[in-house]
Amino acid sequence: DQQVKQNSPSLSVQEGRISILNCDYTNSMFDYFLWYKKYPAEGPTFLISISSIKDKNEDGRFTVFLNKSAKHLSLHIVPSQPGDSAVYFCAASGNQFYFGTGTSLTVIP
Amino acid sequence: DTAVSQTPKYLVTQMGNDKSIKCEQNLGHDTMYWYKQDSKKFLKIMFSYNNKELIINETVPNRFSPKSPDKAHLNLHINSLELGDSAVYFCASSPVGVGVAEAFFGQGTRLTVV
Numbered sequence: 001d002q003q004v005k006q007n008s009p010s011l012s013v014q015e016g017r018i019s020i021l022n023c024d025y026t027n028s029m030f031d032y033f034l035w036y037k038k039y040p041a042e043g044p045t046f047l048i049s050i051s052s053i054k055d056k057n058e059d060g061r062f063t064v065f066l067n068k069s070a071k072h073l074s075l076h077i078v079p080s081q082p083g084d085s086a087v088y089f090c091a092a093s094g095n096q097f098y099f100g101t102g103t104s105l106t107v108i109p
Numbered sequence: 110d111t112a113v114s115q116t117p118k119y120l121v122t123q124m125g126n127d128k129s130i131k132c133e134q135n136l137g138h139d140t141m142y143w144y145k146q147d148s149k150k151f152l153k154i155m156f157s158y159n160n161k162e163l164i165i166n167e168t169v170p171n172r173f174s175p176k177s178p179d180k181a182h183l184n185l186h187i188n189s190l191e192l193g194d195s196a197v198y199f200c201a202s203s204p205v206g207v208g209v210a211e212a213f214f215g216q217g218t219r220l221t222v223v
Contacts, residue, residue: 043113
């Protein structure tokens with residue numbers, strides 16, 4: 001059973017626009033959430049995180065929003081750049097890290 | 110200076126062989142992990158070690174055996190390789206057990222069993 005889900009396998013966005021990547025989870029005990037970025041033939045790289053006591057965390061062009069009642073989090077990238085093209089994994093922290101299946105973002109120049 | 114390094118990056122081998130993947134982290138982290146990314150791109154944990162002690166052992170075949178000689182190393186041995194073992198294997202580490210810190214990943218080892 002998959003406790004973290006990313007229902008959109010891919011997303012295309014024009015350069016300069018906002019990219020919104022979504023993630024849903026099922027376990028209300030999760031208290032820490034992370035986003036990772038992965039380029040081909042490389043390992044996932046940590047991007048941004050949020051604790052369950054917050055509903056928003058911002059780092060430069062990247063903002064993560066958490067809606068605990070809906071068990072939903074999202075990653076906003078604005079403005080999107082071609083270098084942001086990668087696979088983005090959402091993860092939740094319980095007794096281990098639980099990962100979603102990833103969303104492949106393509107930023108079109 | 111790579112934080113989490115695993116070798117080899119690519120491994121092609123025949124069914125029935127025994128192979129090892131090595132992982133080392135120079136971050137001083139206490140916890141290390143092995144993840145498997147299958148054909149559906151799902152990252153699933155296999156093992157977790159904290160200070161050389163096995164913490165998590167998910168349902169993986171006994172043919173997979175992790176070995177942690179010290180807290181900076183977590184190697185993965187696979188016996189009697191099968192076609193279904195073909196996947197990308199990622200090693201990772203984190204400062205403490207899973208909690209409020211991120212995990213750092215190695216570059217991955219693409220294992221192909223033919």
